[in-house]
Amino acid sequence: MRRLLAVNGSYRSGGVMDQAIDVAVQAATLAGVQVDVVNLRDYPIEFCRNCRECTQQPGDTPGTCVQNDSMQALVDKIEAADGYILASPTNFYTVTAVFKRFMERLIVYAYWPWGTPAPKFRKSHATQKAILIASCAAPGLLSRLFFTTLKQLKLTAKTIGARPVGSVVIGRTAQQEHPTLSEDARKRIQRLIEQLM
Known part of the structure; x- marks a missing residue:
């Protein structure tokens, strides 16, 4: 992995x-791997218009969105990567709104011509790996049982052609105004990176 x-x-x-x-x-x-970090808060991504223009052409490469914003640059980064770290805090039981907006714009990874009942994944075979990181105010176990954050991160991985190889939920993050990552969480994340390699 490079x-x-x-x-x-x-x-x-x-x-x-x-x-x-x-x-x-x-x-x-x-481990000698280059990492490109995208903080979605810094990328102006518009809402998906549901025009489905990007889904009309066949093939395994992403379609092209009609909107001119930062999403195409993110798709280019996705295509250039050998693996992924997908991460979101939990807001109201699921990924943040900015992550959800990003997810919706991943419709470019679907082939869905007019007249067909449902879309097909352009990347139907997972050729890449991904790790998933979620955080929440509740204990991590409760997040896994009752919240959909990890599920949404898994769907994101599947959409872009990646297979999750591990996940971590960092729980109890709202105990302090400015929380710090525990040593246990650090070690779990380091182990996830080893699984990704």
């Missing part, structure tokens, strides 16, 4: 998710 793409759905600069991404980047860099 190049990883980390997609961070956190709104909070320097928060727990940023700290988790930093740990993942350090571990991957030590």
Whole structure:
């Protein structure tokens, strides 16, 4: 593996998710892998218009969106990567709105011509690997049982042609105004990076 793409759905600069991404980047860099970090809060991505223009042409390469914003640059980064770190805090039981907006715009990875009942994945065979990182105010186990954050991250991986090889949920992140990542969470993230290699 030569190049990883980390997609961070956190709104909070320097928060727990940023700290988790930093740990993942350090571990991957030590293994000789280049990591490109995308903080979605810094990328102006418009809402999907549901015009489906991007889904009309067949093939395994992503379609082209009619909107002129930062999404095409993100799709280019996805296509250039050998593996992925997909990360989002939990807001109202699921991924953040900025991550959801990113997910919706991944419709470019679907082939769905008019007259067909459902879309097909352009990347139907998972050729890449991904790790998933979620955080939440509740204990991590409760997040796995009752929240959909990990499910949405898994769907994102599947959509872009990746197979999740591991996940971590960082729980109890709302105990302090400025929480720091625990040593246990750091070690779990480092182990995830090893699984990704």
